[in-house]
Amino acid sequence: MEKRIGVFVCHCGLNIAGTVDVEQVVEAVKDYPDVVYAGNYIYMCSDPGQELVRTTIREQNLNGVVMSNCSPLMHEKTFRRVATKAGLNPYLLEIANIREDVSWPHENEKELATKKAISIVKMAIEKLKRNVELTPMVVPLHKRALVVGGGIAGITAALEIASAGYEVIVVEKLPYVGGHAAQLAGTFPTLDRVPCLMAPMIAKMISHPKIKVYTNAEVDEVSGYVGNFIVKIKTSPSYIDEGKCNNCGLCLEKCPVTCPSEFDCGLAERKAIYITPPETMSQKVLIDPGNCLHLNGDECRACEEICPTKAIDFLQQGITVEKTVGAIIVATGYGLWDKKNIPEYESDPDVIDGLQFERILSPSGPTGGDIRRPSDGKVPKQIVFISCCGSRDPEHGFTYCSRVCCMYIAKQAVLYSRTVPGGQAYVFYMDIRSDSKGYEEFVKSAMEEERVLYLRGRVSKLFRDGDKIKVWGSDTLSGKSVEISADLVIMATAMTPREGAIALARKLNVTVDAIGFLTEAHPKLQPVETLTTGIYLAGTVQWPRDIPDSIASTGGAVSKVLSMFSRKELLHEPTIAWPDEEVCSGCGICASVCTYNAIEIDPIKRVAKVNEAVCESCGACIASCPSGAMRHKNWNARQFMDMIDIATGAYV
Amino acid sequence: MRIEISTETLYSDFVKKVEAISEQTLISCYQCGKCSAGCPMCFAMDLLPSQIIRLAQLGLEDDIAKANTIWICASCITCSVRCPKGVDLARVMEALRLITSRKNIDQVQIPEIPKETIAQLPQVAMVGGFRKLTA
Ligand SMILES: Cc1cc2nc3c(=O)[nH]c(=O)nc-3n(C[C@H](O)[C@H](O)[C@H](O)COP(=O)(O)OP(=O)(O)OC[C@H]3O[C@@H](n4cnc5c(N)ncnc54)[C@H](O)[C@@H]3O)c2cc1C
Ligand code: SF4
Ligand code: SF4
Numbered sequence: 001m002e003k004r005i006g007v008f009v010c011h012c013g014l015n016i017a018g019t020v021d022v023e024q025v026v027e028a029v030k031d032y033p034d035v036v037y038a039g040n041y042i043y044m045c046s047d048p049g050q051e052l053v054r055t056t057i058r059e060q061n062l063n064g065v066v067m068s069n070c071s072p073l074m075h076e077k078t079f080r081r082v083a084t085k086a087g088l089n090p091y092l093l094e095i096a097n098i099r100e101d102v103s104w105p106h107e108n109e110k111e112l113a114t115k116k117a118i119s120i121v122k123m124a125i126e127k128l129k130r131n132v133e134l135t136p137m138v139v140p141l142h143k144r145a146l147v148v149g150g151g152i153a154g155i156t157a158a159l160e161i162a163s164a165g166y167e168v169i170v171v172e173k174l175p176y177v178g179g180h181a182a183q184l185a186g187t188f189p190t191l192d193r194v195p196c197l198m199a200p201m202i203a204k205m206i207s208h209p210k211i212k213v214y215t216n217a218e219v220d221e222v223s224g225y226v227g228n229f230i231v232k233i234k235t236s237p238s239y240i241d242e243g244k245c246n247n248c249g250l251c252l253e254k255c256p257v258t259c260p261s262e263f264d265c266g267l268a269e270r271k272a273i274y275i276t277p278p279e280t281m282s283q284k285v286l287i288d289p290g291n292c293l294h295l296n297g298d299e300c301r302a303c304e305e306i307c308p309t310k311a312i313d314f315l316q317q318g319i320t321v322e323k324t325v326g327a328i329i330v331a332t333g334y335g336l337w338d339k340k341n342i343p344e345y346e347s348d349p350d351v352i353d354g355l356q357f358e359r360i361l362s363p364s365g366p367t368g369g370d371i372r373r374p375s376d377g378k379v380p381k382q383i384v385f386i387s388c389c390g391s392r393d394p395e396h397g398f399t400y401c402s403r404v405c406c407m408y409i410a411k412q413a414v415l416y417s418r419t420v421p422g423g424q425a426y427v428f429y430m431d432i433r434s435d436s437k438g439y440e441e442f443v444k445s446a447m448e449e450e451r452v453l454y455l456r457g458r459v460s461k462l463f464r465d466g467d468k469i470k471v472w473g474s475d476t477l478s479g480k481s482v483e484i485s486a487d488l489v490i491m492a493t494a495m496t497p498r499e500g501a502i503a504l505a506r507k508l509n510v511t512v513d514a515i516g517f518l519t520e521a522h523p524k525l526q527p528v529e530t531l532t533t534g535i536y537l538a539g540t541v542q543w544p545r546d547i548p549d550s551i552a553s554t555g556g557a558v559s560k561v562l563s564m565f566s567r568k569e570l571l572h573e574p575t576i577a578w579p580d581e582e583v584c585s586g587c588g589i590c591a592s593v594c595t596y597n598a599i600e601i602d603p604i605k606r607v608a609k610v611n612e613a614v615c616e617s618c619g620a621c622i623a624s625c626p627s628g629a630m631r632h633k634n635w636n637a638r639q640f641m642d643m644i645d646i647a648t649g650a651y652v
Numbered sequence: 653m654r655i656e657i658s659t660e661t662l663y664s665d666f667v668k669k670v671e672a673i674s675e676q677t678l679i680s681c682y683q684c685g686k687c688s689a690g691c692p693m694c695f696a697m698d699l700l701p702s703q704i705i706r707l708a709q710l711g712l713e714d715d716i717a718k719a720n721t722i723w724i725c726a727s728c729i730t731c732s733v734r735c736p737k738g739v740d741l742a743r744v745m746e747a748l749r750l751i752t753s754r755k756n757i758d759q760v761q762i763p764e765i766p767k768e769t770i771a772q773l774p775q776v777a778m779v780g781g782f783r784k785l786t787a
Contacts, residue, residue: 382658424659448679453662453709456683472654477683478706478715481654 003034005125006062008053010044010069012099017042019103021114025068028118032125036060044069050082057086064131066124068096068117089133091575091634096124119646126642131634134574139613141227142326143565146171148219148504151179153539153550154331155201160558162210166565169323170205170213171233173500174262176280177202177215179333181547183263183279185361188411188546189442195279195364202281216286220320222507223597225614226534227326227570237316238286239295245285245311249275251303252285259291261366265356267374268366273303273312279364285311327534327561330518331554332504334540337390337397337494345386345462349375350469351489354408361415371419373488379420380487384471385409385427386459390494392430398494398515403544405492406433410446412490417450425452426484428459428473436548455482462489495544509595510535518542528556536560575633576615577622579608583629590621590630661711666751670708673747678709680737687731687741697721701731701741708744722748723759723785759785 009025011017022040030038037060041049044067057065065088067079072095080090098117106113145161147154150172158168170177182202184194205211217235224230257272263279272291276282293300294314304312339345339353350373352360363369373380387405390397406429413425432454434440446452457474464470468485475482497516505512510530511519518541521529528536536557539550564570577598579590586606591599598614599621601607608621608630622630628637671678681702688700699707699719707715716722722745731741753759762782770778 422659424662426657444682447682448677451662451679453657453679455657475657475706475710478703478710478712480710480712483654483656485656485658 001063003064003129004036004060004062005034005064005066005128006037006053006056006060007035007039007066007068007121007125008044008056009038009040009098009121010049010067011040011042012070012103013042016069016099016103019107019110019113020098020117021110024114025098025117025121029121029125032122034064034129035125037062045075045078050078053079053082054086057083057088062088063092064128065093066096066121066128067093068098068121068124070099071095071097071101089135091134092128092131094124094128094131096121119649123643123646126646127639130636130639130642134633136571136574137612139225139227139570139572141564141567141570142229142324143167144169144323144325145561145565146219146229146231146323146325146328147331147538148328149173149179149331149333149539149541150177150213150215151331151333151539151550152181152198152201152547153333153541153554154179154329155198155205156551156554157329157331157538157558158205158211158213159201159208160555161561162205162208164562164565166210166562168211169231169233169325170211171217171219172213172215173218173332175216175238175284175286176263176276176282177205177213178280180355182277183265183355183358183362185358185363185365186411186415188407189438191411191414193363198279199281206281214321215282215284216318219504219507222328222509224324225596225611226532227564228613229325229328229534230322231325231328232320232322234320235318236289237318238284239289239292239313239316240285240287241311241313241316242284244309245307246309247275247283247285248308249285250306250308251312254302254306256300256302257291257293259288264359264366265353267352267356267359277364287312327536327564328508329536329538329554329557329561330504330508330510330530330541331538332498332501332541334495334544335498337496339389339491339493342389342396342491344460345389345489345491346464346469348462348464348469348489349373350380350487351462351491353491353493354405354412357412357490358408361412361419369419371416371423378487379423381420381422382424382426382484382486383413383416383488383490384459384469384484384486385413385425385490385492387427387429387492388458389491390496391492398496400494400515400544401433402492402495403433404495404546406431406443407439407546409490409492410434410443410452413452414442414446414450417446417452425450426471426486427452427454428457428471429454430456430458436546457482495540498541501541508532508535528553528560534564572613573617575635576612576617577610577619578631578633579610580629580631581605581607583627584608584625585627585629587626589624589626593620593624595620655712657710662709664711664713666713667708667711669751670744670747673750674740674743676740676744676747678705678744681705681709681735681739681741682737684736686734686736687739690730690734691725692728692730693724693726696724701725701745704748705739705741705744708748716748717752717755717757721745722752725749753784756787758787762786 009022026038083090083093102117144167147157147170162168220234221232255271255273258269260266261268261270263277273287276284289295359365391402434443455475457476459473461472471484513519520527538554538557584607598611602609685702688702699721725745729742
């Protein structure tokens, strides 16, 4: 068929036209073989610009269009829609990027820029000549979501998606949900008690008919693609027959093994057989296999002997379930930097981290809400907070700010001051970051009403001196080195990526940043998406955040899932890889390089088979195929060679 | 030198007196430095006005007494008018002067005043000044 190609050159105001001579570009291609129209316009993406393209396609009866303007990331979709409206297959439209690739980098080389723009347009024309008509593929959509992590972000995600009427599966690694938020004593700046906040959410989630929660469970394997992820969930045994156990607690008394309670951050002890904490609304008995004597080869069966309902089952096995889900929300939260990382702050039972102090302040904590220090149970009369322990410390920890510590320090200092009459709290800080609604006022009230003394400077050394811990710091405002004799010291350690975050990211095929937080697809325009379509981020798995910000980011992730689920089916780009079966030798190299696991070797035909819905068109298989059998739709080798001929034309 | 900070220094009689006389809450000052930025006399001060209120917050009475700031202060109330937290620093300065002058410390050594200066000063200023600045 006769080619009738139209070339549209955009000025982008002065963005392009200020550097590239657009008239000259039009002049250079208007008589190029197969080009029947070439024109320019100030803003092609504007309504009149789009109208120009549309009418020219019709009037000139074009069967190919080259848009020479900004990057395809900006407007490829826009102009392909225009082509479709004008009756042209959208894959017969190509973008020649003369803004990001030409006018911007060559601002001071106008002549060169124009020459480069002309060759880029000619390359697009040559590529277009071998494009074929394509239609997007329809892929099925399973309207069920997986939420990994049952902290406040995960719980919120599950409740929101379920209340829109879709099924949700929640996978939580620990034997109980709630995450860090359930451990807190209260929340800034309103000082809401946490059970009032979390309990109704957890209760609603557990009893919701559309939500299935797997605790003590992990995501073992993930395959598939958006709309059709297949996930294997593996649970660990609790060694208790839930149907029989009536929570009488006799076994807990008999168990001879005590170990530190994780929920109380090591400030209290529990038995090897224990009940999940009441804050998490679960109250389930389970055996911790790491500490149980029997499960480590000993004779002990104390719990089994005492249990009146015969609920103990040492032979219980975990289960593995396989589920298909359309979308995944990752909400596995954060970790805390170990306070032992700062050697000049002497290890001492009365030097604790922020989460430990939350437990001490909590009415349901190890001291029953009395503020007592770990070493001797005394009520601390002078307490010192040290902010930025590991945060904003590029030499020893991290460059970033953990964002919540300034506020929880103020909260803890207020809770402390209100509970301990005559108690004095001191805060060593570098800056006070209180940048949200009501936060600045809250910090000021800590200073002025609760008389918390803020000292601007870092602490250089902590050491035990009899009954006290000496704190050597500075107050740069008065220019003094100061010393405080403290009864208790709280280190606000950095929020870090959760242990295991990188392994999970690998399973899900999503990226992590240099620190280990999961990364968003675009820091501004796609803040809750990952680079893998259908997988979204919620809460602190992505970056340190407080609860309101975690909930807000969760809302973003949920809206992405719901907007996907509101469609009947999903469309997938058709410009994917395909093997020429007559050439393919079935060597399997392509299958081994595909990051998306989109290729299989057909066991009977012994040729590569591309799963069209999974292929993300990256091209790795095509580059690796030794026989040249693997091809890319609308990006075949001849197209590349034709483009290279133009690009290197000046050299031959 | 390292100084010890404790509830004794923070809630000392000195701090209570300054707050009672000036009717200001010292801890309201958040150390922005605007008072020092606008003080017309700060060129002659050893310590800036904002440093003086910080020392007062910490109860560091002796450091304040050693500095010339409170005596250089002209009571022009520029600081009080401009303070974003509504601290009337001029009144704090006055309170500090009252407390310090009642300590019976000579703020000037009369024999050390050069003869030429004495010759130039009006008598009434000398009498007024000595009343205020000597024990
Ligand atoms: C000391 C301290 C005090 C704080 N005080 C406040 C406050 O007063 N107000 C406020 O707004 N914020 C406060 N914060 C911040 C608050 O804790 C977080 O914003 C919030 O808990 C984040 O929730 P999340 O769901 O993102 O993460 P998390 O609470 O960490 O929850 C993540 C969940 O995922 C689970 N999980 C982890 N890995 C896996 C896996 N591989 N598979 C399955 N499940 C997994 C975890 O067990 C956990 O249940 C405080 C933080 C600290 C450190
Ligand atoms: S068998 Fe294990 S859980 Fe039971 S009492 Fe013994 S140590 Fe405890
Ligand atoms: S202007 Fe007011 S708040 Fe600012 S430093 Fe001076 S007294 Fe303090």
